[in-house]
Amino acid sequence: MKWYIVKRILWTFVAVWIALTFTFALVTASPNQGQMQAMMSCATTGEDPAECREQFREREGLDTPVTERYVNYMVNMATLNWGWSDSRSQMVIPAILSAWKFTAQYAIPVLILSTLIGYGIGLYSAYKPYTVTDYAGSFVAFFGISIPNFWFAIVLIMLFAVNIDALPVYYQSGIPLEYGWLSVRNFLQLVLPITVLLTASLAWQMRYSRAQALEQMNQEFVKVAKAKGASQYRLMIHHVLRMAAVPLSTSFVGSLLAIFWSGSVIIEQIFAIPGLGYMTYTAIVEQDTALILATTLLTVFLAIIGNLLEDIAYVVLDPRIDYGNR
Amino acid sequence: MPSGNKRRNQLAGDEDGGEGGLDRRRVMQYMAATGVAASIAGCSSGDDSTSTTSGTTTSGTSVSQDEIPSGGTFIYGTTGNTNGLNVFRVGDGETSARAEMVMDLGYVRESPEYSDFLPLWFEDMTVEQPVNQIDIKLRENLQFGEGYGELTAEDYLWCIDNIWTADWANFTYASEFTVGSDEEPIQFEKVDKYTIRETIPNSRPFFPYNEPLSYMFPIPKEIAQPYVEDQNAEGLAQDNAIMRATFNGNLGPWDLKRWSQQSIMEFERGEDYYLREAAANDDRVPEIFTEAPYFDEYHFQYFDKAQTARQALQAGEIDATFIPSTQVGSYENNESDDLQLYENPYRAWSGYLGINHRANGWSQLRNKEVRHALAHIYNNNFVVENIADGRAAAQNTLHPSWGPYAPDDPVTFEGSLETARELLESGTSSDYGYSGDTFVGPDGNQVELTVVYQSGETDDLRAAYLKQRLNQVGIALNQETTSWTSLLSNFFQPGQKASGFSGTIGYGEDNTSGGPYNPGPWDEVVSSNSWDFMLTLGFSYGPLTPAGTIASLFGEQGNFNAYGYTPDRDLGAMRDEAQTAESREAAQSTIQEMLSYLSEERPVIFEYNPFNFYAYRNQVQNIGESPPESYWNMLQDRSSTRMYFSNGSSGR
Numbered sequence: 001m002k003w004y005i006v007k008r009i010l011w012t013f014v015a016v017w018i019a020l021t022f023t024f025a026l027v028t029a030s031p032n033q034g035q036m037q038a039m040m041s042c043a044t045t046g047e048d049p050a051e052c053r054e055q056f057r058e059r060e061g062l063d064t065p066v067t068e069r070y071v072n073y074m075v076n077m078a079t080l081n082w083g084w085s086d087s088r089s090q091m092v093i094p095a096i097l098s099a100w101k102f103t104a105q106y107a108i109p110v111l112i113l114s115t116l117i118g119y120g121i122g123l124y125s126a127y128k129p130y131t132v133t134d135y136a137g138s139f140v141a142f143f144g145i146s147i148p149n150f151w152f153a154i155v156l157i158m159l160f161a162v163n164i165d166a167l168p169v170y171y172q173s174g175i176p177l178e179y180g181w182l183s184v185r186n187f188l189q190l191v192l193p194i195t196v197l198l199t200a201s202l203a204w205q206m207r208y209s210r211a212q213a214l215e216q217m218n219q220e221f222v223k224v225a226k227a228k229g230a231s232q233y234r235l236m237i238h239h240v241l242r243m244a245a246v247p248l249s250t251s252f253v254g255s256l257l258a259i260f261w262s263g264s265v266i267i268e269q270i271f272a273i274p275g276l277g278y279m280t281y282t283a284i285v286e287q288d289t290a291l292i293l294a295t296t297l298l299t300v301f302l303a304i305i306g307n308l309l310e311d312i313a314y315v316v317l318d319p320r321i322d323y324g325n326r
Numbered sequence: 327m328p329s330g331n332k333r334r335n336q337l338a339g340d341e342d343g344g345e346g347g348l349d350r351r352r353v354m355q356y357m358a359a360t361g362v363a364a365s366i367a368g369c370s371s372g373d374d375s376t377s378t379t380s381g382t383t384t385s386g387t388s389v390s391q392d393e394i395p396s397g398g399t400f401i402y403g404t405t406g407n408t409n410g411l412n413v414f415r416v417g418d419g420e421t422s423a424r425a426e427m428v429m430d431l432g433y434v435r436e437s438p439e440y441s442d443f444l445p446l447w448f449e450d451m452t453v454e455q456p457v458n459q460i461d462i463k464l465r466e467n468l469q470f471g472e473g474y475g476e477l478t479a480e481d482y483l484w485c486i487d488n489i490w491t492a493d494w495a496n497f498t499y500a501s502e503f504t505v506g507s508d509e510e511p512i513q514f515e516k517v518d519k520y521t522i523r524e525t526i527p528n529s530r531p532f533f534p535y536n537e538p539l540s541y542m543f544p545i546p547k548e549i550a551q552p553y554v555e556d557q558n559a560e561g562l563a564q565d566n567a568i569m570r571a572t573f574n575g576n577l578g579p580w581d582l583k584r585w586s587q588q589s590i591m592e593f594e595r596g597e598d599y600y601l602r603e604a605a606a607n608d609d610r611v612p613e614i615f616t617e618a619p620y621f622d623e624y625h626f627q628y629f630d631k632a633q634t635a636r637q638a639l640q641a642g643e644i645d646a647t648f649i650p651s652t653q654v655g656s657y658e659n660n661e662s663d664d665l666q667l668y669e670n671p672y673r674a675w676s677g678y679l680g681i682n683h684r685a686n687g688w689s690q691l692r693n694k695e696v697r698h699a700l701a702h703i704y705n706n707n708f709v710v711e712n713i714a715d716g717r718a719a720a721q722n723t724l725h726p727s728w729g730p731y732a733p734d735d736p737v738t739f740e741g742s743l744e745t746a747r748e749l750l751e752s753g754t755s756s757d758y759g760y761s762g763d764t765f766v767g768p769d770g771n772q773v774e775l776t777v778v779y780q781s782g783e784t785d786d787l788r789a790a791y792l793k794q795r796l797n798q799v800g801i802a803l804n805q806e807t808t809s810w811t812s813l814l815s816n817f818f819q820p821g822q823k824a825s826g827f828s829g830t831i832g833y834g835e836d837n838t839s840g841g842p843y844n845p846g847p848w849d850e851v852v853s854s855n856s857w858d859f860m861l862t863l864g865f866s867y868g869p870l871t872p873a874g875t876i877a878s879l880f881g882e883q884g885n886f887n888a889y890g891y892t893p894d895r896d897l898g899a900m901r902d903e904a905q906t907a908e909s910r911e912a913a914q915s916t917i918q919e920m921l922s923y924l925s926e927e928r929p930v931i932f933e934y935n936p937f938n939f940y941a942y943r944n945q946v947q948n949i950g951e952s953p954p955e956s957y958w959n960m961l962q963d964r965s966s967t968r969m970y971f972s973n974g975s976s977g978r
Contacts, residue, residue: 087811088587089409089569098587154633162641169638170629173589269630274589278630282588285809287816 008308012301017074019300023293024073028066077297083290087282092294095279102173103264103275105181106190110197110263117198118205119248123236125206126213137206144203149263153196153270160192167191170272193271197263212244219243242317249313257299257306394614395974399623400946400966403635403647405782407811408591408628411571411582412563413543414489414497424626425543427593427966428571428578430601432462432540437958438730438870440534444964445610446601447477447577448540449520456529460537464520467600471575472567474546479516481544486514489550490542494557501841501885502538505530506902512538531913532905535871546573576600579619579967591626595619601967614948620970632782636941639665645946645976649939650783651717657941668949670938672957674869676724679704679777679792679931680860684890685824686852688775692892695753697928698739702749703795705741706933713787718936723925724876726935728957729869731917736925746799765800774802778817779861781807784936788861806857813862818888819843820851827851833883841885848890869957873913876920877901880929891929945972 057063064072076082082092090098125134161169168189176186216222217240225239264277276295283291314321406423413425433451434444440453450463468477489495491503491511504511505526513525524537545568553562567573570582577600580593596619605615627644629635635647642664649657649667657667679700681691690696710720719727722736750758750765757768764772777792779785793803808817815821819842823831830837831846839845865886867875878884881897900920904913925932942949948968951959971977 084564087409089412089564090587095587154637157634157637162637165641169641169643170627170634172627173586174584174592270634272589272627272629272631272634274586274628278588282809286811 005308005312008311012304012308015304016297016301019297020074020077021070023297024070027289027293028069082294085283085288085291087286087288087291088279092290095291096276096294096298099274099276099279101176101181101275102171102273103268103277105176105186106193106197106267106273107264109190110194110201113194114198114201114205118202119209119241119245122206122209123213123241123244125210126217126240127232127236129214137210141203141206144199145207147199149196149200149266150270152199153192153267156192156195157270171274173274193267193273197267200263201258209244209248212247213240216240216243246314246317249310249317257303394617394620394970395972396617396620396970397622397974398971398976399625399978400621400646400969400971400976401625401627401644403627403629403638403644405629405632405635405648406626408585408587408589408626410569410585412568413545413571414495414559414563414568424591425571426578427580427624428574428582428596429543430578431543434964435868435958444612445604445608449604449608451534453534457531457533458526458529460524460534461517462522462524462539464522465600465604466520467603468577469575469598469600470546470573470577472573474548474573474575477544477575477577478519479522480519481547482522482539482542483514483516484547485542485544485550488547488554489545489562490538492554492557495559495562496842498842498885499538499542502536505533505536505905514539528906530905531907531910532871532874535868536874536905549573580624583623589628591628593624595622614968618967620968621966624966639941639943642943642978646940646942649941651714651936651939652783652787654717654939655715657939664944665941666944666946666949666952668940668942668952670940671719671953672726672728673935673938674726674729674957675864675866675935676721676726676932677718677864677936678721678933679788680818680863681889681891681930682853682857682860683892683929684820684848684852685827686856687890688773688858690754690758691858692848693753694927695749697931699746699749699753699799701739701928701931702742702746703799704792704931704933705739705795706931708741709788709791710934713784713791714934714936717939718934720934721932723921723932724865724879725872725921726869729872731869731872731914731921733918733922733925736922737928743795743798750799760800763800772800772802774804775858776804776806776856777859777861778806778808778813778855778857780810780813782862785861792859792861803859810862813860816855817853817857817860818863820845820853820888820890822852822854824848824850824852838883840883840887843886843888844884844890847882848892852890853888870910871905873901873904873917873920876924880924889929893923893927893929895923897923945977946970947972 062069080093084090085092085095088095121137121140125137128134157169160167171189171193175183175189179185213236221243222235222239225235230239261277264275265281266277267273268275268278269281279291280295282288283295408424409421411425411428412421413429430446432448433446436442436444443451445451445465447464447468448462449465450461452461452463454460464477464479466476469475470477486503490497491500501509510527513523515523515525517523522539524539526533530536549565549567550562553559553565562568570585572582574581574596576596576598579596579599579601581596582591583594584590584592599618601611601615602617605611605613605618627635627638629638632648632650635644636649636653638644639647654667657665681687681697681700683692691700706720706722710716710718721727722738723733725732747760751760758773759766761770767773775796777789779789789805793805796803827850829850831850832838833840833847837846845851865875865879877897877900879886880889880891880893881887881901882892883898897920900916904916904920907913907916937953940949947970949965
């Protein structure tokens with residue numbers, strides 16, 4: 001197992017290297033906007049565009065062999081020199097370092113809460129299917145799946161921020177700096193974004209865990225455990241959940257990235273949260289190549305690491321799975 | 327008496343919150359963004375401590391200055407961007423609005439007369455008669471920060487030679503340093519340490535309105551020198567001191583305190599603002615400035631969704647924001663909301679349906695009959711009445727109906743779809759025509775066009791109306807939304823050679839350029855993304871010099887003619903004729919002829935000048951009379967330094 005993990009971590013580096021190389025190839029093959037602009041500028045001021053192109057290539061180091069540029073590119077990536085973001089007017093790394101905290105502060109709680117509450121209600125519904133509580137759970141789930149995030153957010157703002165004045169309308173980025181990330185004031189301005197995002201992700205987790213648990217409830221080992229007098233708690237947590245969690249765990253990384261790509265963009269736009277989702281959205285809309293590359297690479301990295309963690313979780317949850325000889 | 331004016335063209339969005347406030351002092355202006363704010367706003371969370379200033383009376387109000395409380399944090403909610411204070415990006419009006427928070431300009435015009443202005447950095451301006459020479463005298467207590475010393479005539483001259491007119495810098499307003507179609511350079515010379523003399527070869531009655539120094543931001547040469555030596559425009563634009571204007575010293579009312587990208591820009595009161603001393607000694611500077619500004623802090627809070635900004639205003643979390651005309655009804659006569667509405671009908675902003683005449687737009691749009699068909703299809707009266715809810719004035723040329731040069735008989739279109747169909751058939755080439763109710767092209771397929779715009783309440787409705795009406799004449803329309811920045815850089819600004827063109831880009835044998843927004847003719851250079859129609863982006867200008875504005879936007883080599891429009895009349899020569907007339911009155915017939923020509927030509931589909939509306943919390947005082955008496959009576963200009971909270975606190 002340990003050797004498997006070591007190999008997978010090494011493979012992570014290889015996969016990131018492949019992604020970086022592929023990216024470099026794409027960027028190299030694409031028309032260079034800066035070079036085109038430089039040529040355009042010269043063409044319009046009566047200078048020789050070819051000469052300006054050479055000056056630009058020399059200034060940007062594009063006149064060197066492609067192998068040398070590739071090495072420089074990889075060194076830059078490895079040393080976190082990821083370039084300048086036009087849409088943010090700052091270097092890419094500081095941009096990411098600035099934005100990730102704003103996303104993490106609500107994305108992580110949403111992930112934890114949706115997992116705990118979603119699986120909990122899902123298991124309970126599976127234990128008592130087709131009862132009032134199951135139907136209530138199903139209602140909550142379908143409500144969460146069906147209701148558009150942006151609309152729900154606006155309604156919550158009107159109700160709790162404008163009419164009742166209990167919560168802030170928008171996210172003030174100065175509050176965590178002034179009062180702390182874990183302060184009550186920061187928590188209050190995250191209540192509505194978390195609620196909106198939680199509604200959608202919780203519903204999905206709830207329905208999926210209910211379906212998985214129901215499938216396990218009819219297995220022989222559950223019947224045996226029940227016949228041996230296992231308590232409800234032990235039956236659900238130690239037997240049903242453990243088996244149901246194996247397929248559930250495969251969706252964990254996907255769910256994280258889904259929150260990031262879909263939910264966070266909308267949430268951050270509506271609540272004015274300067275996080276990764278909104279940053280990425282703006283980068284794409286404004287064709288900010290350096291920032292798009294960086295966020296894409298981060299996603300690749302997250303996906304690879306996430307898959308590794310999922311594979312490890314398989315073994316922990318189901319001892320029958322063994323990577324020992326791989 | 328001194329005399330002067332400011333001149334800038336501004337491509338700006340309809341829902342441009344702050345731009346309207348800046349119009350007052352500009353005859354022509356620069357570019358700004360949709361839904362953006364400029365000179366208003368502030369917020370809290372900071373120290374709401376209250377203090378009372380002493381002094382006399384405010385300008386334009388009956389409030390005694392010793393009754394003006396100071397303190398609190400004012401927050402303006404904007405849907406613009408917070409991308410720094412780079413004074414070299416002043417072609418983008420959002421940046422300009424922010425830059426003007428930390429750096430003043432030369433002066434602010436207060437009436438059509440040369441002599442009537444609020445002197446800021448320029449203590450005096452002397453205009454020689456006939457008008458071909460202007461002497462500008464700087465104040466003597468202007469200081470850059472960070473040890474860069476005094477702002478003197480030398481700094482202006484260095485920036486003119488090394489940055490503003492330098493080819494490598496590609497400064498948007500480089501062309502402002504020349505006059506006439508043959509681009510004769512304005513001569514600048516240093517008279518003494520604080521005096522600059524501007525001279526042009528021949529007398530021009532509009533020269534004081536067009537002289538460029540009054541709206542330029544000089545920077546310390548020590549900061550720029552390394553980039554000038556390397557001719558590195560990118561490096562200059564990315565320099566931290568430039569991005570944050572850390573060198574602003576006492577040159578503006580505010581200093582940048584904190585900037586969180588895509589979130590907020592916080593300014594704190596400048597402790598040694600030069601204008602306070604000037605107000606105490608100069609009768610022309612209202613005494614309200616002796617203690618200005620009155621807020622402790624002034625914030626631009628960024629919102630992606632304008633609706634969130636309005637909700638924040640209703641909840642009292644911010645102090646002001648722009649209100650689109652479609653939403654004004656819910657703010658009128660609604661006393662329970664603790665809000666006051668400011669209306670500005672005198673907005674020198676022309677909204678229109680932009681048309682791409684360049685090679686990556688629909689070729690038939692270069693035909694006037696087709697554009698007339700479009701004027702029927704996209705009926706400006708309908709837009710004014712039903713989309714702007716009557717809170718706008720229809721325009722049929724590039725001039726507001728209240729402007730001094732508005733033509734008496736502009737060409738109008740009644741909105742007949744039947745006529746539009748006839749014009750489409752007769753105006754397009756022979757391989758276009760109707761197949762049943764569908765308008766088809768040479769390939770036999772329905773003609774399909776694209777409108778690009780920044781999504782917003784008004785522009786979404788305008789685009790939907792255009793789509794509906796085009797569908798009714800058998801043309802399909804794709805709607806493409808994008809950001810303001812992308813609208814400018816990827817759609818508006820030509821930056822690529824046109825397909826099939828391999829020569830050197832530029833006009834004439836010398837391949838001259840109209841500037842970054844018009845580097846060459848329509849068949850040589852195009853934008854990186856193709857489009858046919860464009861909403862959101864309009865044109866902001868002062869009403870006094872429309873000849874320059876017209877030539878700039880629609881002259882073949884005009885610096886903002888990104889549309890690629892090719893007039894069959896020499897608008898540049900007409901501009902010169904108007905600008906070299908003996909007097910402004912003598913120029914009137916030429917200017918009206920230009921405006922009538924545009925009305926008939928419809929290089930774009932002229933639409934309206936919408937009124938600006940802003941909602942303020944009732945606690946905010948001295949926002950100005952609403953609506954103002956005239957274009958020159960808007961108090962929004964320099965509002966950040968005039969406004970105050972009624973009790974010196976935001977109450978948050």
